[in-house]
Amino acid sequence: TATPADADYTVNLQNAKPGQCVFYKVTATNQGNADATAVVINDAVPAYTTYKTGSIARNPLTQGDAPTESGGNVNYKVGTLTPGTSATLKFAVTVDKAAP
Numbered sequence: 801t802a803t804p805a806d807a808d809y810t811v812n813l814q815n816a817k818p819g820q821c822v823f824y825k826v827t828a829t830n831q832g833n834a835d836a837t838a839v840v841i842n843d844a845v846p847a848y849t850t851y852k853t854g855s856i857a858r859n860p861l862t863q864g865d866a867p868t869e870s871g872g873n874v875n876y877k878v879g880t881l882t883p884g885t886s887a888t889l890k891f892a893v894t895v896d897k898a899a900p
Contacts, residue, residue: 818897821852827888830881839878841889845869848896855892863887 809825816822826843830836845851851874856867858876867876867889876889 816895818895820895821892822849822895823855823890823892825888825890827886828878828881829886830883833883835883836881837879839864839881839887840875841878841887842873842875843889843891845872845874845891845893849893850896852892852894855890857890859888859890867891 809823814822824843826841828839828841830839851869851872856869856874858864858867864879864887865877867874869875869891874889874891876887878887881887
């Protein structure tokens with residue numbers, strides 16, 4: 801499964817048609833001067849979309865627990881972020897097709 805390069809992400813409104821895939825990237829950054837502990841990144845799969853199985857990913861690849869998806873929610877237990885560091889959760893959804 802192909803994933804978009806970071807340059808392909810935008811914060812601008814995008815219109816996706818039924819059957820198209822949309823990738824999400826959620827980043828947590830510790831901008832403080834002390835460790836941030838028990839950091840968790842989570843997000844809900846948007847309404848009228850379906851989570852794309854196997855699309856969930858994390859960066860750094862070895863930090864915290866492997867991210868999961870359950871019941872329309874994605875979750876990444878990062879653990880500790882030292883000052884100035886970030887952790888990212890990525891996942892994809894497919895826009896639902898309209899009812900016939």
